[in-house]
Amino acid sequence: MIGGGPAGLGAAVEAKKLGIDDVLILERDRELGGILNQCIHNGFGLQEFNEELTGPEYADRFIKQVKELGIEYKLDTMVLDITPDRKITAVNSHDGLIEIEAGAVILAMGCRERPRGAINIPGSRPAGIFTAGTAQRFANMEGYLPGKEVVILGSGDIGLIMARRFTLEGAKVKAVCEIMPYSSGLKRNIVQCLDDFGIPLLLRHTVVRIHGKDRVEGVTIAEVDDKKEPIPGTEKYIPCDTLLLSVGLIPENELSKKAGVILDKNTGGAYVWDDRETTTPGIFACGNVLQVHDLVDNVTDESRIAAQGAVRFLKEGEKTEPQPININPGDGVRYVVPQRVKKSRVEGAFKMFLRVTDVYENAKLVVDSDKGRLFAINKRRLSPGEMEYINVTQRLLNRFPDIREITIKVERG
Amino acid sequence: MYDVLIIGGGVTGSAIAREMSRYKLNICLLEKEEDVCTGTSKANSAIIHAGYDPEPGTLKARLNVRGNAMFDELCENLDIPFKRNGSLVVAFSEEEMKKVRDLYDRGIKNGVPDMEIIDRERLKKLEPNISDDAIGALYARTAGVICPFTLTIAMAENAAMNGVEFFFNSPVTGIDKHERYFTVHTPDNVFEARYVINAAGLYADEINNMVGGEPFKIRPRKGEYLILDKVEGDVAHTVIFQVPTKMGKGILVTPTVHGNLMLGPTAEDIEDKEFRETTPEGIQKAIEGAMKTTRAFNLRNVITTFTGVRPVPDTEDFIIGESKLVPGFINASGIESPGLTSAPAIAEMVVDIVKEAGLHMEEKPDFNPKRRPVIRFNELTDEEKKEVIKQNPAYGHVICRCETITEGEIIDAIRRPVGARSLDGIKRRTRAQTGRCQAGFCTPRVAEILARELNMTLSDVTKFGGNSKLLLYRVKELLKEDGEKNV
Numbered sequence: 001m002i003g004g005g006p007a008g009l010g011a012a013v014e015a016k017k018l019g020i021d022d023v024l025i026l027e028r029d030r031e032l033g034g035i036l037n038q039c040i041h042n043g044f045g046l047q048e049f050n051e052e053l054t055g056p057e058y059a060d061r062f063i064k065q066v067k068e069l070g071i072e073y074k075l076d077t078m079v080l081d082i083t084p085d086r087k088i089t090a091v092n093s094h095d096g097l098i099e100i101e102a103g104a105v106i107l108a109m110g111c112r113e114r115p116r117g118a119i120n121i122p123g124s125r126p127a128g129i130f131t132a133g134t135a136q137r138f139a140n141m142e143g144y145l146p147g148k149e150v151v152i153l154g155s156g157d158i159g160l161i162m163a164r165r166f167t168l169e170g171a172k173v174k175a176v177c178e179i180m181p182y183s184s185g186l187k188r189n190i191v192q193c194l195d196d197f198g199i200p201l202l203l204r205h206t207v208v209r210i211h212g213k214d215r216v217e218g219v220t221i222a223e224v225d226d227k228k229e230p231i232p233g234t235e236k237y238i239p240c241d242t243l244l245l246s247v248g249l250i251p252e253n254e255l256s257k258k259a260g261v262i263l264d265k266n267t268g269g270a271y272v273w274d275d276r277e278t279t280t281p282g283i284f285a286c287g288n289v290l291q292v293h294d295l296v297d298n299v300t301d302e303s304r305i306a307a308q309g310a311v312r313f314l315k316e317g318e319k320t321e322p323q324p325i326n327i328n329p330g331d332g333v334r335y336v337v338p339q340r341v342k343k344s345r346v347e348g349a350f351k352m353f354l355r356v357t358d359v360y361e362n363a364k365l366v367v368d369s370d371k372g373r374l375f376a377i378n379k380r381r382l383s384p385g386e387m388e389y390i391n392v393t394q395r396l397l398n399r400f401p402d403i404r405e406i407t408i409k410v411e412r413g
Numbered sequence: 414m415y416d417v418l419i420i421g422g423g424v425t426g427s428a429i430a431r432e433m434s435r436y437k438l439n440i441c442l443l444e445k446e447e448d449v450c451t452g453t454s455k456a457n458s459a460i461i462h463a464g465y466d467p468e469p470g471t472l473k474a475r476l477n478v479r480g481n482a483m484f485d486e487l488c489e490n491l492d493i494p495f496k497r498n499g500s501l502v503v504a505f506s507e508e509e510m511k512k513v514r515d516l517y518d519r520g521i522k523n524g525v526p527d528m529e530i531i532d533r534e535r536l537k538k539l540e541p542n543i544s545d546d547a548i549g550a551l552y553a554r555t556a557g558v559i560c561p562f563t564l565t566i567a568m569a570e571n572a573a574m575n576g577v578e579f580f581f582n583s584p585v586t587g588i589d590k591h592e593r594y595f596t597v598h599t600p601d602n603v604f605e606a607r608y609v610i611n612a613a614g615l616y617a618d619e620i621n622n623m624v625g626g627e628p629f630k631i632r633p634r635k636g637e638y639l640i641l642d643k644v645e646g647d648v649a650h651t652v653i654f655q656v657p658t659k660m661g662k663g664i665l666v667t668p669t670v671h672g673n674l675m676l677g678p679t680a681e682d683i684e685d686k687e688f689r690e691t692t693p694e695g696i697q698k699a700i701e702g703a704m705k706t707t708r709a710f711n712l713r714n715v716i717t718t719f720t721g722v723r724p725v726p727d728t729e730d731f732i733i734g735e736s737k738l739v740p741g742f743i744n745a746s747g748i749e750s751p752g753l754t755s756a757p758a759i760a761e762m763v764v765d766i767v768k769e770a771g772l773h774m775e776e777k778p779d780f781n782p783k784r785r786p787v788i789r790f791n792e793l794t795d796e797e798k799k800e801v802i803k804q805n806p807a808y809g810h811v812i813c814r815c816e817t818i819t820e821g822e823i824i825d826a827i828r829r830p831v832g833a834r835s836l837d838g839i840k841r842r843t844r845a846q847t848g849r850c851q852a853g854f855c856t857p858r859v860a861e862i863l864a865r866e867l868n869m870t871l872s873d874v875t876k877f878g879g880n881s882k883l884l885l886y887r888v889k890e891l892l893k894e895d896g897e898k899n900v
Contacts, residue, residue, distance in 0.1 A: 028814065078811035089795070093806035097798045115851035117640070117717030124690045125719070127876035127883050131853045142857055144871055144884035148891055170891030213687065214880035230693075241885060254815075254849075 001025045001106045002079050002088075002255065005034020006296050007287025008108035009062035010303030011310070015106075016069045018311045024100070025066070025073035026090050032066065032073060033059030034110055035133070036296065038140045041161055043188075047297035058296060074098075084260040084280050104310035107256055107270065107278070107285040108303065111292055113158070114248040121153070123210030123219075132158040132246040136165070145169050147242030151219050152176040153207045155183035155190070157294070159246020164193035173197075174238050177205040177221050179228055182359045184248070184385045186294055207243065208235060216243055249292045259283055266335035267291045273321070274338040274350045275309030276302065281318045284310045291337045291353060294387050298353070305351075321345070325403050330368070332356050332410025334384065343403070349393040356382045356410055364411040365390065371400035382410060415439045416772060418597055418606030420585050420620055422449035424561065424756045425748045426612035427569040432760035433767075434575035436774040441606070442569075442577060443599060445584035445616075447878025448838045449831060450565035452614045454753070455841065456638075456689075456721030458662075458678060459561045459669060460652055462751040463500060463553035465520030465528065466662060472731040474523045476755035476762065481555055483757040491567035492786040493560060494670045500556030500652035501540065503547045503706060509656045513551045516657075520553065527554035542648050542709035556652055558670045561753055562841035566831065568756075571784045573830035575777070580604075581834075582878065585613075588623040590739060595624070608767055610743045615686045615724045617732075617746035626736035630727040631747060633686045635720050636661075636678025637695035639703075642714040642849050645674040653706050662750065664702030666710075671844065674710060676703035678721065691718045716849055723749040731755070733762055735770050743767065788825065791817035812862070813855040815848020823859060827866045834867065836860065837877040856883075 001008035004027030012023050031037065036044070039055030046052060049061065066073065077092040088100040113131035130138075130146055136158060138144045148171040152159045155178040163173045176194060181203050183190055194201050202221070208230050209220040223234035251269040253261070262279040264271045269290040270278040276286050286306035287299040323343035327336050336354045354365075360382040367374040367390065374396055382388065390408070397403060417433055419426045422444030430442050446452070461484055467473035488495040504510040513530065520528050531552045536543055539552070573579055580602065588609065589596040597604040613620045618631040641648075646668050655663040660680040667675050677699040696718055703710070726732055726747025736742045745763055748755070768774050788801055790808055801821070802809040808821035826833045826842035833839045836846065839859050846852035846859065860874045860883060867873075875881045 028811065076810055078814065078817070080817065091798065091802070091809050091811060093802065093809035096802040096809055097795055112850045113853050115716065115849075115853060117715055117851055120691075120693075120696055120715060120718055122691045122693050122696065127881040130856075134853050134856055137857050138884060139888055142861075142871060143888045145886040145888055145891065146883070147885045169888060208693070209690070213689075214877075215882065 003108035004032040007303045010300040011106045011307040014304045014307035082259040105283045109252045109289045111249040111288040126212040128216030132162045149240040150242045152244045154247035156246035157185045160185045160189040160193040179206045274341045276306035328407045330407040330409030352390045369403045370405040415606040419610045421612035423454040424565045428756040428760035430572035430577045431568040434572045440577045443583040449569040461557040462754045463556040464525045469522040476758040477751040480755040480758035495559045497557035499554045502551040502654045542707045569831045612745045631724045638677030641674040646672040790819045813845035818845040
């Protein structure tokens, strides 16, 4: 497992339980658990454990299992290279440079936050600009609060969580600006983190200028038009000492590329089969490195699927799928994971994860194939901020014997 | 009493400090910020120019060509990343092609070696991504790309090794002229020196006014740039210029020495010397300008943007020489482009001027022109990596994930002479925080190492000195009663 966050932990535990003795987790941080360690709020584990856990508690459930099962792990260890034939080069202070040959590799590196430069916010470059996750780490793991008057750009979930966190710390969150007409965060987070504290969510707004020479002194925000361009005359100055960015997450696939893994430009993650095998045989991917999830429970779910695929690969070796089916995003769908299915291997059912491109009320998710419609589901509301799941059963797939293509689209009304 | 006092720790001041440190002299350098390389030297095109641009006969022409020739040895001695990847001035019309030929002639007059005019076909071969509208170019093989931070920092470090004293956070507030010496005031100190060298960049005119030298004005001219992820580093192989205008060398597209792609700069005269903001208009202009050269880059891969400010002198040439009105006061002022390239040649010239002015200068037998090479972990072979970790396990601990920068490198950057004191200081010395995540992951770790090494708390860590503190409060501090508040 490359990465000891929820995806790597879940996959390691599953692989071990399925009878693989020689499991190794390589983790670059100083402890297992990944980003969960800084997510000290609750709400994790409702699906997985039927309880509301904090991030560290959720991670701990898996870390305990890793220890009980005697799974080997290396901390403070950075993987430098993975070859297509699964030779891994890693480095740490204790072992120096390590070379490892792996029977199967599970990519579980997670994602990173989109930085300021990627969205080109004009203005000065003072101290006091943080991605929401970095501020979260400082507050929850290092014990420091970046500032006390905060504006947040972007309404991603970490930004929303941090709005509440700063407020509970006695800081003033003056606004959350979202360039889109809808939030990219979960509805429950908007209610619990903004509405409950009276923090304004300004949709169709962005930061057009950062002020301050040494430290942030304020930001100018403005309303944007349909092309996301600031509307002249709507500028408003907000004094603040901190600007947090929660403007998107990018799967960290630099290593995957070295391993020859082909990426899906819609997800930023690997192009995978339903068992989460990438385009490089024997290399699997799960969690946020594959697609940015809303819920850690789904990451765990996906990590098991990847581990099962990897275990089968270890036992049976590389096999060419005789009945591959491609899954394509259609109208209104931004992406679907997995991107293809090993039909001959589907046992019972498989799950498709997808995100839509816009907010839709009373719409249908339609699953079509090249041989005819499979089914449609009515949805009261679809939003890009909420991941959708569709279960596809083997029985359904067998309705048409020679399916080669599946397309999922949104139909209005 | 110092023999020589240098004002300004940019590339010019640092080069002069190093060149002067060859001699048995008492030398100090005053810098108003917390580190060297914080003004014009840190935010520019990072190019070692061939020398066909400046008007023949000017200081710019002479020092550019001389400076360029000095870079191989300088970079070898001081372990500075430098690549002679050549430059192109691309023409998009017959009229521009004529200007390209003029530049070639000018280059010949200036003594630039290894230039040629190339046609569309050669151009396409050199730069497959070049616009189809390009019809030909001037190709100058001696041009190159450099790390301007390392250039400045390495010269300062080497100067310090050879005895130059550096004073930071020391803006010069006044200079008194006496018979045969000067008194130089900063908020915390008073210095006495026999010779004062003005390498104050954007503020050189104000320093000049303090002593009453022959008047000149420095006008700030800003340029905005974009840096793209290394995945775009192959879009250009050489430094690709368009035909220059009155405002400068135009918007270029170039790989950086570290393999990123850089677009820019714009050129716009401004009033405020401290202006460092990027603007939507400027960035748009830089993008549109670059797109004339090539459209092969993807703007989704922009990792950062920045604004640099050049010190444009009203004399149109570098101002280098001893003041006639104030003997002992020497200007190295108005060092706009090609200042980075010219810096080592300017330093030689200034040494000659000081000699000429009557300072007795005897070479030190123990001058060391080299600095200890920097271990750059991700550039080592596997065998070398194993060896350095064995020597020092801190080199096995990767701190900056994007650029693979280790704890060993960060500690070294702090402990070297003229070492890093801030997050930006670490950034310029090691490239930690410069990658695709732009410091998201490593800021807490780098801050922690800085605090530990400099024996301070995380609250004291700054981005670039002064009031640029990173973390303003401890957790729970804002919840305490005012009386208990721990300010």
